Amino acid sequence: MTEPVISVRDLRVEFVTRKGILRAINGVSFDIMPGEVLGVVGESGAGKSVTGSAIIGLIEPPGRIAGGEIRLHGQRIDNLDPESLRRIRGRKIAMIFQDPLTSLNPLYRVGEQLVETILTHTDLSPSAARARAIDLLNEVGIPAPERRIDGYPHEFSGGMRQRVVIALALCAEPDFIVADEPTTALDVSVQAQIIALIRKLCRERGTAVMLVTHDMGVIAETADRVAVMYAGRVAEIGPVRDVVKHPLHPYAKGLMGAIPTLEAEAERLVQIPGSMPRLSNIPQGCAFNPRCDRVFDRCHVERPDPDIPRFGLEGEAPLMPGHRVACHLYTRKTVETAS
């Protein structure tokens, strides 16, 4: 059995504000294997991006990691000092941000930014670093890289800039990449190219990817597994086909049901009633209970943890291994009492 690249256990992230402590992440656990793409979906504010920032060690005050463990190849990295963390960032773990238009420093040539990153993490000479930068640009599909390397970011289109951003993330051949909504700011046609590129790099290099997005289409195309997050917790996690086709958690069901399809003849798009609770106002028990149509007594009292669904699966499709859901409907034998 291979060892996971990244292992997150019971991660808690808090933000200290004047109004009190806000729990942005409250007990998130998952593993990501080499070469695997874990899609992370959820509404805005569900904690997707904060989880990514926590792994790469870029939670800025007033935020802080309040508990749990993050392991990279079995080594804890959540408690490292800033300098050791910096050495890991870019070298072992890289991150791709949402907006390629603002991710690149406008005053430096693309090549300067690539070469600086390469020189920071390797022992290459400046000329070798430049050659490597050209290779990287070529690899991410930038035409005429030996010429484009001397261009400034504003001379590239949005899709091309995101390719540059990916090249920057790959400078030191990291084992793990956090891609925080890498396609949200791009055209649909360009999105597909970028997704294909990430997928390809992942396959060829065995890089593990945590792909944060709220685009289910992107997840379905790219991810091996998917985690559905809600109010700072994982609601459901499992193989992507399983979760997308046969979601169990009422929230995941609502989320998948909200994807418009050409075949469906519904007059209105399906929507989940209500909105996600504020971090300062998360209800007792299951955070989804005010919006859930199958809520029962236990949901108001006890917070469910992701577990293998064992009960209440009559009529559900057979499950793939590794599918877990945080819902009392499936994990406690109390479904009979559901109202």
Added chain:
Amino acid sequence: MLAFVIRRIMQSAAVMLAVALIAFLMFRFVGDPVNQMVGVDTPQEEVARLRQSLGLNDPTIVQFGRFMWNALHFDFGVSYQFRQPVTRLLAERAPATLELAFTAAAFALVVGLVMGVYCALRRDSWLAQLFQAISLIGVSLPTFLIGILLIYLFAVVLGWLPSNGRGQVVKFGDWWTTGFLTASGLRALVLPAITLGLFQMTLIMRLVRAEMLEVMRTDYIKFAKARGLRTRSIHFGHALKNTLIPVITIAGLQLGSIIAFAIITETVFNWPGMGLLFLKAVQNVDIPIMAAYLMLIGLLFVLINLLVDLTYGLVDPRLRIAMRS
């Protein structure tokens, strides 16, 4: 790029024409210069002759044309009070003002930048809080008061530095005199330069701090951190360079203000510069000096603006394209 420079120079010329018009209008509206030059018992023929010789009887447009033509040759006439060419009077005093202004500007820029960067990077440290508090004083205290306080402390109480004058100056070339080369010249420069530059220093410090905090929040800084770049490179390479763009504008424009507002500092420290000359000219309605001074300050502002616009292109590659088209 060349087209951009030419266009900007044309604009500058238009501005200078407007300034010249205003300077010229002073001749017609600020008192009657002849009355200032003659005594009460001067015969009428004498007054009329003087009026004629100064060209005050010609049509306005002819007078303006003559004024412009002479101004292009750096000829602003003869001072009413000193009976000497204005250009020479200003040229004699320009080195004092320019040396003071550039020293003050250098002090403001260097200290303001360092303090601003420090305040942005260590914003919660007590020293940063102290700088912030001091900067409030610098922004709100009037220049003459700062000058008087500094004189009281360092010249009167402690007796470390001279309270007025330029000290010993060295003649440099035909007309330039410099205080940079003698110890007494340098000592005399300290207090006026601090007085003149303090306001600009606090302004630059606050600007740099605000801009840098803004830049540190941008995505490209986050991305630079996510790539594991060294902190020093992020702060002083990536963040500072982006911080400098607005700072260049403000600092450039402030240099003009420093030269123009040197009047007050020169008065407080009895500094033998153009500002002191201008004040005397105002008291005696010496319009040729006032007009020439106005033109000179206008020219300095226009030139500095031009330079600032051209510097943008050096710092920000995005503007090079805008300049080309």
